[in-house]
Amino acid sequence: MNMQVLDAGRDASGGYKVDITRGERVGRVSSEWFSRPDDERFLSLGELAAMVRGRADHSRSRLVETSRIHVEASRSNAERLALVLPGADAPVEPNHWSFGQLAAQIGAPAAYLRQLPAALAGINLQYGLTSHRAEQIKTYETANGRVELRAVTGPDYGRIYDHELVEAVQRIAGNGTGDTRWKVPGVLDWSTGIYNPRVDITKDTTTLYASDRDVFLFLVDDLNPIEAGRLPDGAPDLYFRGFYCWNSEVGAKTLGIASFYLRAVCQNxxxxxxxDFQEITIRHSKYAASR
Structure with missing residues (x-):
């Protein structure tokens, strides 16, 4: 294919005409955009990196013998349940995600246990931990005013930290705001077919996301369109490079990246x-972090 990077004919706003009838539609980023609340949306890679790095700096991982874990439930608070881990200075409190992981490790139905008073759920968990055949689990705890249990995995889980992915992207994309070629995307004007790459980055337009379970980043090189050929009317057929990547340091997702060419990104x-969509995923297996 004959490709040429060019300063395409642009309108007054700096946008350029695209033909979105060519190629395919991919909805993965839109699904992320629809599901993320404001506190999971970030306006720059620097802001996002600071959050996930700070979280990791206050976290620790360790191997624990399941038979030595003590489940502590409060009779005065039917919803409070904590775990006392060997060698820990204070009890750790599982969140919704890690509670489900813990239940899965011992073969217990998490949805059912969540409906029980903490004392009764604790009895079931304690029995499961005491009779757990695998003997060991790997915990991931974060201290932020209280000690929160963020993940419970098998002993061979190969953790890749969220900040490692974000910092790797920063090395090529800087802040992701236009200080390098890679940036948060612009938006397509459906009424004119003009794609405008210069759009203010707000909570509504950003494509940099992170929650307590994962990170997801989508960036494009839309200020440097590529001529892939010609349209029937002789106008250039323009597209640009893009990629998105994701990770979960607590076992909710694989590590992955998808790269492609695209012609436009709409408001949603x-x-x-x-x-030319290409995707690669890496499971968090034993040696994942060294790949």
Whole structure:
């Protein structure tokens, strides 16, 4: 394919005409955009990196013998349940995600246990931990005013930290705000077919996300469109490079990246005119962090 990076004919706003009938639509970024509350949306890679790095700096991982874990339930608070881990200075409190992981490790139905008073759920968990065949689990705890149990995995879980992914992206994309070629995308004007790469980054337009379970980043090189050929009317067929990547340091997702060419991103963050889509995923297995 004959490709040429060019300063395409642009309108007064700096946008350029695209033909989104070519290629495919990819909805993965739009799904993320729809599901993220404001506190999971970040306006720059620097802001996002500071959050996930700070979280990791206050966290620790350790191997624990399941038979030595003591479940502590409060009779005065039917919803409070904590775990006393060997060698820990204070009890750790599982969150919704890690409670489900813990239940899965011992073969207990998490949805049912969540409906029980803490004391009764604790009895069931204690029995499961005492008779757990695997003997060991790996915990991941974060201290932030209280000690929160963020993940419970098997002993061979190969953790790749969220900040490692974000910092790797920063090395090529800087802040992700236009200080390098890679930036948060612009938006397609459906009425004109013009894609405008210069759009203010707000909570509504950003594509940099992180929760207590994962990170997801989508960036494009839309200020440097590529001519992939010609349209029937002789106008250039323009697209640009893009990629998105994701990770979960607590076992909710794999590590992965997808790269592609695309012609536009609309307001609800659907990708239009996508071609040459390539994706790779890495499971958090024993040696994942060294790959």
């Amino acid at each position: 963050r659907n990708l239009w005119g996508v071609e």
